[in-house]
Amino acid sequence: MNEGYKQVKRMTPAMRIIHWVNAICMIGAIATGLYIGHPYYQTFMADGAVDKYVMAWNRYGHFIIAILFDVTSVLIVYLYFFSRFEKPYKKVIPNAKNWTEFKDVVVNLVTLNRKNEFNSTHSDSFNTVYFTIFHLLLLWMLLTGLQMYVWGLGSGLSSIGSWWPWILHLSTDWTLYVTGGSKMDVRLSHHYTMWFVICWIVFHIYYQVWRTIFWKEADIAIVIGGSKFVKEEKANRK
Amino acid sequence: MSDRVEAVKKLFTSKSSRVETNKGDTYYQDLFEKCEARLNEMRSHTPANKLDFTDLLEENGIDRREFMKWASATTAMLMLPPMFTPLVADAAVMMNRAPVIWLELQDCAGNSEALLRADGPKIDEIVLDIISLEYHETLQAASGFQAEKQLDEAMEHFKGKYLLFVEGAIPMGMNGQYGTIGAAGETFHDHLVRCAENAAAVIAVGSCATFGGIPAASPNPTGAVGVMDVVKNKPLINIPACPANPANMVGVILHYVLTGQVPELDSLLRPKFAFGYRIHDNCERRAHFDAGEYVEEWGDKGAQNNFCLYKMGCKGPMTFNNCSIVRYNEAVNWPIGVGRGCIGCSEPDFWDKYAYERPMADAKIKAPTGGVEKTVDEFGLGMLTAVGIGIGIHAAASAIAGKREKSGESHE
Numbered sequence A: 001m002n003e004g005y006k007q008v009k010r011m012t013p014a015m016r017i018i019h020w021v022n023a024i025c026m027i028g029a030i031a032t033g034l035y036i037g038h039p040y041y042q043t044f045m046a047d048g049a050v051d052k053y054v055m056a057w058n059r060y061g062h063f064i065i066a067i068l069f070d071v072t073s074v075l076i077v078y079l080y081f082f083s084r085f086e087k088p089y090k091k092v093i094p095n096a097k098n099w100t101e102f103k104d105v106v107v108n109l110v111t112l113n114r115k116n117e118f119n120s121t122h123s124d125s126f127n128t129v130y131f132t133i134f135h136l137l138l139l140w141m142l143l144t145g146l147q148m149y150v151w152g153l154g155s156g157l158s159s160i161g162s163w164w165p166w167i168l169h170l171s172t173d174w175t176l177y178v179t180g181g182s183k184m185d186v187r188l189s190h191h192y193t194m195w196f197v198i199c200w201i202v203f204h205i206y207y208q209v210w211r212t213i214f215w216k217e218a219d220i221a222i223v224i225g226g227s228k229f230v231k232e233e234k235a236n237r238k
Numbered sequence B: 001m002s003d004r005v006e007a008v009k010k011l012f013t014s015k016s017s018r019v020e021t022n023k024g025d026t027y028y029q030d031l032f033e034k035c036e037a038r039l040n041e042m043r044s045h046t047p048a049n050k051l052d053f054t055d056l057l058e059e060n061g062i063d064r065r066e067f068m069k070w071a072s073a074t075t076a077m078l079m080l081p082p083m084f085t086p087l088v089a090d091a092a093v094m095m096n097r098a099p100v101i102w103l104e105l106q107d108c109a110g111n112s113e114a115l116l117r118a119d120g121p122k123i124d125e126i127v128l129d130i131i132s133l134e135y136h137e138t139l140q141a142a143s144g145f146q147a148e149k150q151l152d153e154a155m156e157h158f159k160g161k162y163l164l165f166v167e168g169a170i171p172m173g174m175n176g177q178y179g180t181i182g183a184a185g186e187t188f189h190d191h192l193v194r195c196a197e198n199a200a201a202v203i204a205v206g207s208c209a210t211f212g213g214i215p216a217a218s219p220n221p222t223g224a225v226g227v228m229d230v231v232k233n234k235p236l237i238n239i240p241a242c243p244a245n246p247a248n249m250v251g252v253i254l255h256y257v258l259t260g261q262v263p264e265l266d267s268l269l270r271p272k273f274a275f276g277y278r279i280h281d282n283c284e285r286r287a288h289f290d291a292g293e294y295v296e297e298w299g300d301k302g303a304q305n306n307f308c309l310y311k312m313g314c315k316g317p318m319t320f321n322n323c324s325i326v327r328y329n330e331a332v333n334w335p336i337g338v339g340r341g342c343i344g345c346s347e348p349d350f351w352d353k354y355a356y357e358r359p360m361a362d363a364k365i366k367a368p369t370g371g372v373e374k375t376v377d378e379f380g381l382g383m384l385t386a387v388g389i390g391i392g393i394h395a396a397a398s399a400i401a402g403k404r405e406k407s408g409e410s411h412e
């Protein structure tokens, strides 16, 4: 370890697993989702239908990914409030301390790292807000996705019992009304939100790389080994 | 907005859209007795018109066997057990005792057309022929003051008993002056409210009457709305589709004649027996959908092989209606059967949001600001490009600033 640097833990193994599950799922969800929206490769006429099942596999993949997203989302909501490591909800409360930290980090970004006046040992307020936006976008994908899913259970029955469509109706029917009143609006919103998610990802990756290069604290290692390095003098900031 | 809040509240307090096909023996036994009593009572009423159903069937060359086949199919459609078949048949015969007043508002009369298609009428149409149409704005012989008098008399005579069928949207713009009726220039809105007041139930037929339909399509110049936005505090049944399927109109009237009740409705007030099913789940082309076999172009090899019409814009996956089951014209065929995609005609805002011949992902959609029309992906790629440019600038600036800092350090 370099002289004058201190190693700080930033992500628990559980958080890192969730991160990579989400990352892989996201690529899958986008690839299969775009196929569902507009089947962009063709099947061969000559193949028997039983051998192809292409749309069905894409939808199957999309829904399996959806289940993984469902489960990790529940975990993340739990961790936001009850994590024994860092409770992210504390960083999104708009109090004076968080505001200052948020501003300092944004200033750091727009002044191209000329100003660097915050403590980077923990996940800062800007970072947490940015991730909260992601989780909200993902939650919206879940709600609109599950609403679309329940249309296929039109009879109100499913292989796991009628409680399932019942719950889906109860928890997602409101998306119909807030998106504009018709089923198509929900679908459109699902597709639009995908693009917001993609933009979110692009900036996310850029920012992590940028931080790694300019802060010189090996931020990129957080998501792999779970820790990064901070200069001793900075770590003592409030 | 308050409407939406209301709707949301209702959703959270209503039951799921579950279609209950079996409510248990005691329930059906009870219902059976009630219906029987009701039909017996009705039999004693004098028919409101002289048309005799049995004669009409004979005239059109439909024998008893065919009629009973129809009755059992209709019983099944109404989700009643087979023991109700004779009652349904009886009810059909007694349809001439059901007084109906039919209003024609802002529309194309397509639903009247659908129920009148008289070139070789099928049983559904014959049933609709004999209902006691006390007043029908398009069909009646009377006109002017005479017609108005007829309406007033019918409303008086059948007070609280008649079914009010409404076809067409209600223009609300310019104080409703876009549509008036009669010598006094009564607006459609006032006309509807007045006629609905003493109706036993109001039945909105067709997408215009239910959700505003085509008159309400963007930019909705007349401020058209559906019946449910105007008539409150009345049993209201929506039978959307463009046109409404005569089988569903018959179903609703039969259900009413038979049980005296409104059939079970979904959250859009559509009878579940008709709108509890998704087109896509009962479509004969569904196997091709799952296989990824699509018609790519009208008339291509896929079209010749009856492939799925999803890429030609079929909206079956987002549409609830029973035309994939009962079809049209006594099950002769239906839109997807003849090789056209579904345009979602039974869903709210179908003209703006469903009726384009491409998947939603490829449709040009007006920006929320009302500006240029773009597809979702064009919009998304635009947004992504903007993010990319922003990042590029920031990265370049950071690199330059970083270099300067370094050379600055070395000067120290």
Ligand code: HEM
Binding pocket: A026, A029, A030, A032, A033, A034, A036, A037, A038, A059, A062, A063, A065, A066, A067, A069, A070, A138, A141, A142, A144, A145, A146, A148, A149, A187, A190, A191, A194, A197, B317, B360, B361
């Ligand atoms: C965040 C990741 C996700 C992305 C990027 C994504 C993307 C998409 C896209 C682009 C479509 C096609 C929409 C169209 O243009 O017609 C789609 C469809 C759909 N998605 Fe997702 N989605 C995601 C998550 C989910 C989740 C969590 C669910 C939950 C069940 C879900 C369920 C569905 C359903 C049911 C459809 C319609 C499929 C059909 O009707 O055949 N999606 N998705």
Ligand code: SF4
Binding pocket: B279, B280, B281, B283, B284, B285, B286, B287, B289, B307, B308, B309, B310, B314, B315, B316, B317, B336, B341, B342
């Ligand atoms: S034709 Fe339409 S309703 Fe039928 S399977 Fe294809 S998408 Fe679904």
Ligand code: SF4
Binding pocket: B241, B242, B279, B319, B320, B321, B323, B324, B334, B335, B336, B341, B342, B343, B344, B345, B346
């Ligand atoms: S297939 Fe679709 S558009 Fe055609 S009548 Fe049925 S619901 Fe309406």
